[in-house]
Amino acid sequence: MMIEFRNVDYIYEPETPYEMHAVKNVSFSIEAGEFVGLLGHTGSGKSTLIELFNGLLKPSSGSVLFHGTDISSKEVSMKEIRSKIGIVFQYPEHQLFETTVLRDVCFGPKNMGLPEEEQKERAKAALTSVGLDESYYEMSPFELSGGEKRRAAIAGVLAMEPEALILDEPSAGLDPRGRDEILGLIRKLWQERGLTVVLVSHSMDEAAKYAQRVIVMHEGVKTFDGPTREVFTHAKELSEIGLGVPSTVRIFSMLRERGVAFPADIDELSIDGAVQALLKRVQDKEGGHV
Amino acid sequence: MALIDIHHLFHSFYRYNESGEVAGTKEALRDVTLSIEAGTFVAVLGHNGSGKSTLAKHINALFLPSKGQVLVDGRDTKDAANVLLIRREAGMVFQNPDNQMIANVVEEEVAFGPENIGVPTEEIWERVADSLERVGMTAYRMHSPDRLSGGQKQRVAIAGIVSMKPQCIILDEPTAMLDPVGRREVLRTLHELNEKEKITILLITHHMDETIDADRVIVMDDGEVVLDDVPREVFAHVDELRSRGLDVPVPTQLAYELKKRGLELPEGILSEEEFVDAYMKLCK
Ligand SMILES: Nc1ncnc2c1ncn2[C@@H]1O[C@H](COP(=O)(O)OP(=O)(O)OP(=O)(O)O)[C@@H](O)[C@H]1O
Ligand SMILES: Nc1ncnc2c1ncn2[C@@H]1O[C@H](COP(=O)(O)OP(=O)(O)OP(=O)(O)O)[C@@H](O)[C@H]1O
Ligand SMILES: [Mg+2]
Ligand SMILES: [Mg+2]
Numbered sequence: 001m002m003i004e005f006r007n008v009d010y011i012y013e014p015e016t017p018y019e020m021h022a023v024k025n026v027s028f029s030i031e032a033g034e035f036v037g038l039l040g041h042t043g044s045g046k047s048t049l050i051e052l053f054n055g056l057l058k059p060s061s062g063s064v065l066f067h068g069t070d071i072s073s074k075e076v077s078m079k080e081i082r083s084k085i086g087i088v089f090q091y092p093e094h095q096l097f098e099t100t101v102l103r104d105v106c107f108g109p110k111n112m113g114l115p116e117e118e119q120k121e122r123a124k125a126a127l128t129s130v131g132l133d134e135s136y137y138e139m140s141p142f143e144l145s146g147g148e149k150r151r152a153a154i155a156g157v158l159a160m161e162p163e164a165l166i167l168d169e170p171s172a173g174l175d176p177r178g179r180d181e182i183l184g185l186i187r188k189l190w191q192e193r194g195l196t197v198v199l200v201s202h203s204m205d206e207a208a209k210y211a212q213r214v215i216v217m218h219e220g221v222k223t224f225d226g227p228t229r230e231v232f233t234h235a236k237e238l239s240e241i242g243l244g245v246p247s248t249v250r251i252f253s254m255l256r257e258r259g260v261a262f263p264a265d266i267d268e269l270s271i272d273g274a275v276q277a278l279l280k281r282v283q284d285k286e287g288g289h290v
Numbered sequence: 291m292a293l294i295d296i297h298h299l300f301h302s303f304y305r306y307n308e309s310g311e312v313a314g315t316k317e318a319l320r321d322v323t324l325s326i327e328a329g330t331f332v333a334v335l336g337h338n339g340s341g342k343s344t345l346a347k348h349i350n351a352l353f354l355p356s357k358g359q360v361l362v363d364g365r366d367t368k369d370a371a372n373v374l375l376i377r378r379e380a381g382m383v384f385q386n387p388d389n390q391m392i393a394n395v396v397e398e399e400v401a402f403g404p405e406n407i408g409v410p411t412e413e414i415w416e417r418v419a420d421s422l423e424r425v426g427m428t429a430y431r432m433h434s435p436d437r438l439s440g441g442q443k444q445r446v447a448i449a450g451i452v453s454m455k456p457q458c459i460i461l462d463e464p465t466a467m468l469d470p471v472g473r474r475e476v477l478r479t480l481h482e483l484n485e486k487e488k489i490t491i492l493l494i495t496h497h498m499d500e501t502i503d504a505d506r507v508i509v510m511d512d513g514e515v516v517l518d519d520v521p522r523e524v525f526a527h528v529d530e531l532r533s534r535g536l537d538v539p540v541p542t543q544l545a546y547e548l549k550k551r552g553l554e555l556p557e558g559i560l561s562e563e564e565f566v567d568a569y570m571k572l573c574k
Binding site: 012018020040041042043044047090135138139143144145146147148150151169172173174175176177178179202204205239242243244246247248250251254255258260271274275278279281282285 | 553
């Protein structure tokens with residue numbers, strides 16, 4: 001078990017008029033090497049959960065364990081946890097603070113005590129992988145466009161080569177190519193290096209495309225937790241809690257409603273799968289066996 | 291006369307070294323000429339760094355042309371005397387709502403705009419209530435903007451502009467952090483403001499599906515306008531859009547892939563409903 005939440009509650013500003021019970025009795029565990037999507041309406045508690053992951057927030061009750069040890073216990077080094085669990089925050093502005101883009105991305109590796117040579121190597125490789133070339137190295141992070149800031153923030157975390165990568169809406173502000181390339185890269189790291197990934201997203205299409213498992217939050221409560229395919233069969237419940245299902249799933253459900261039958265085992269979650277199934281249905285009919 | 295008239299607009303950013311010399315130049319806008327009629331709903335697409343936010347800031351007179359001219363309702367942004375009028379007429383919702391929250395309470399945040407332009411007090415509160423209702427944030431009236439979630443902040447920022455009843459609203463990725471239902475609500479709000487109150491909408495977005503009901507889609511690439519047409523025409527250029535870092539809505543993509551494999555589907559499918567209708571015909 002890599003990360004485990006046991007009956008975690010989090011209350012912001014307890015016993016004040018602003019008291020907000022943001023996370024309510026949430027339990028789950030994430031194995032090393034899983035790719036988990038974390039979904040939920042705005043204000044459902046996703047970012048709060050994420051800040052609990054690496055000890056930025058302490059549970060009001062319950063506990064968060066990393067490889068079996070409670071991260072709030074004294075023998076745990078926060079510094080170590082933070083280099084092992086890399087977090088890309090929802091607002092990239094909150095993690096960019098150095099004077100140049102290159103220095104910013106070096107910050108993590110530097111903090112880990114790596115030699116300067118290696119800091120730079122890692123930073124440059126990470127910047128290249130998020131599509132920022134040399135012309136960006138000496139720019140101030142504050143001069144970057146919205147999507148460029150996002151890319152720089154992601155590079156900063158990638159450069160630390162963490163064991164687990166927690167991404168809070170990483171694709172917000174990215175253009176479609178950047179989104180596909182960066183999430184594609186993360187999937188590759190997941191496949192090849194066994195990286196553990198938690199991806200917060202408001203895009204059902206994205207969750208369907210990348211996550212094996214999804215956890216759905218609703219008003220601070222964990223409402224669904226299961227294989228992606230299974231969770232997206234709950235179209236009605238998901239839309240009642242501010243979410244929905246991927247576009248392809250909606251299209252198949254409209255077609256079924258209008259009497260077009262498809263086998264139960266088609267892959268409705270991916271474009272490729274949808275194209276295959278849609279094509280086969282028409283070809284079978286033309287071949288005479290409907 | 292068009293509401294927004296942009297003539298051969300150029301914008302350069304300069305970077306200086308310690309001794310004050312220019313160490314680098316970035317041409318963020320290159321020879322942009324556009325004219326937007328009052329009452330239209332315009333979507334702006336483009337890869338990261340293509341110049342969308344820079345263009346928006348010109349319309350709001352936050353940036354001045356390095357070369358060329360921007361007229362809002364006939365007023366030149368370069369004339370300092372016009373700036374306040376221009377900002378009143380062209381309200382802007384910025385890319386990061388975090389940067390534009392100043393009040394302690396949501397209600398005050400939304401009242402700030404109308405107060406500034408001298409709306410009478412009773413009417414201010416009416417407008418505040420109405421705009422919060424439109425974005426679904428009435429329940430958070432008395433909350434502190436600091437303590438809202440990302441999506442909630444975004445909606446408050448939109449309410450803040452709506453309450454000023456401007457002629458034109460420019461929104462820089464307003465739905466980037468909203469959940470699917472929130473996104474739909476904001477889009478519906480924008481279309482309602484456009485249809486009922488004839489407010490001109492300029493929507494910058496990375497979500498292709500948000501643009502299918504726009505009157506017009508403008509595509510930017512490296513500081514230039516490269517496509518400018520109705521959504522159906524723009525999204526017919528699947529390969530070109532991809533080469534420019536963009537994409538097409540999922541139903542358009544499905545139709546495109548199926549056509550490539552020999553199915554007879556019509557051109558110009560944008561919505562899920564259109565796709566389903568067209569596909570049904572093949573199953574008859
Ligand atoms: N610092 C804070 N003080 C008080 N309440 C807070 C604070 N931060 C968040 N909240 C509240 O806690 C709840 C959960 O917020 P959180 O940011 O975890 O939501 P989220 O699921 O990440 O939403 P989004 O998708 O909009 O980012 C919200 O109702 C929010 O208003
Ligand atoms: N203050 C600045 N100094 C130097 N360069 C800048 C500055 N602001 C923006 N730029 C550069 O100008 C280009 C255009 O930026 P702009 O913010 O208009 O892009 P955008 O299309 O809005 O991108 P995004 O989709 O990422 O928000 C970018 O490459 C950016 O790095
Ligand atoms: Mg959040
Ligand atoms: Mg921008």
